[in-house]
Amino acid sequence: MGSTNRSSPGSRLREALQQEKPLQVAGVIHAYAALLAESAGFRALYVSGAGVANASYGLPDLGITTQGDVLEDVRRISSAVELPLLVDADTGFGSAFNIARTVREMIRAGAAGIHIEDQVAAKRCGHRPNKAIVSPAEMVDRIRSAADAKIDADFVLMARTDALASEGMEGAVARAQAYVEAGADMIFLEAAGSLEEYKAFTDVVKVPVLANVTEFGRTPLFTVDELAAAGVSLVLYPLSAFRAMNAAALKVYQTIREQGSQASVLGEMQTREELYRYLGYYDYERKLDALFAARNSEEE
Numbered sequence: 395m396g397s398t399n400r401s402s403p404g405s406r407l408r409e410a411l412q413q414e415k416p417l418q419v420a421g422v423i424h425a426y427a428a429l430l431a432e433s434a435g436f437r438a439l440y441v442s443g444a445g446v447a448n449a450s451y452g453l454p455d456l457g458i459t460t461q462g463d464v465l466e467d468v469r470r471i472s473s474a475v476e477l478p479l480l481v482d483a484d485t486g487f488g489s490a491f492n493i494a495r496t497v498r499e500m501i502r503a504g505a506a507g508i509h510i511e512d513q514v515a516a517k518r519c520g521h522r523p524n525k526a527i528v529s530p531a532e533m534v535d536r537i538r539s540a541a542d543a544k545i546d547a548d549f550v551l552m553a554r555t556d557a558l559a560s561e562g563m564e565g566a567v568a569r570a571q572a573y574v575e576a577g578a579d580m581i582f583l584e585a586a587g588s589l590e591e592y593k594a595f596t597d598v599v600k601v602p603v604l605a606n607v608t609e610f611g612r613t614p615l616f617t618v619d620e621l622a623a624a625g626v627s628l629v630l631y632p633l634s635a636f637r638a639m640n641a642a643a644l645k646v647y648q649t650i651r652e653q654g655s656q657a658s659v660l661g662e663m664q665t666r667e668e669l670y671r672y673l674g675y676y677d678y679e680r681k682l683d684a685l686f687a688a689r690n691s692e693e694e
């Protein structure tokens with residue numbers, strides 16, 4: 395394990411956890427969405443595996459996208475914002491050596507942490523039926539390989555368990571405890587259906603626990619206060635803004651085709667002024683103007 399680096403993204407994620415409980419983690423589909431989430435006041439952001447597959451590649455979230463595909467989005471997003479990024483690393487993208495490489499490359503790409511899950515490589519969305527999971531021993535190997543590969547001790551290794559659906563609370567707790575023992579810093583309890591389940595889990599799992607309140611899934615849209623009372627430390631909104639963007643985009647495309655003009659949906663659009671605001675556009679423009687002015691005065 396590498397030495398502790400106070401200013402690393404991992405340490406910033408750990409600091410954010412001290413500032414807010416549960417820490418709200420916003421899914422950001424691209425760098426611009428990250429700028430918007432930052433301006434809305436989030437302290438931590440998320441790169442969703444479904445988001446990379448759906449938005450960047452037009453593919454379903456079924457374990458089709460690769461380590462490199464996710465890393466590319468992570469690099470783009472981490473270079474646009476200072477906020478710590480939690481990244482969905484699916485099943486780790488292969489066996490022990492691949493998982494070790496995933497950890498190191500994610501750190502180099504600017505991620506603050508990743509989660510690795512206990513589904514089989516041919517994974518599914520955690521909120522869909524018929525998920526298959528690997529044995530606890532196989533998942534423990536994944537976590538050990540990931541923990542050994544940390545080149546920054548503060549990098550957050552989160553183990554996700556999808557066991558609730560097939561093994562119930564007892565199985566999920568036993569697995570989580572084994573994953574923590576193997577080096578997981580935090581646990582992602584996927585697809586819990588009630589606050590009682592979160593409470594029963596957090597009562598015995600003594601590391602920070604994440605709740606995924608993805609819409610239209612198995613988990614009701616619990617509020618931060620409800621989740622705090624159930625002992626949850628992080629709450630994830632992986633695709634909320636993406637779903638809203640998609641609905642808005644489809645409406646705009648259909649309107650333009652049907653009406654031959656975008657006039658009736660103009661009021662729903664971000665203006666040029668608003669678009670530029672989050673980019674810091676005018677600062678760039680001022681610098682450009684100053685450069686031109688300096689060059690002009692030299693030429694005079």
Ligand SMILES: C[C@](O)(C(=O)O)[C@H](CC(=O)O)C(=O)O
Pocket residue numbers: 442443444445455482518519520521606608609611632633
């Ligand atoms: C968290 C998740 O893995 C994701 O890729 O964002 C998905 C989200 C979703 O499909 O709604 C999940 O499996 O929960």
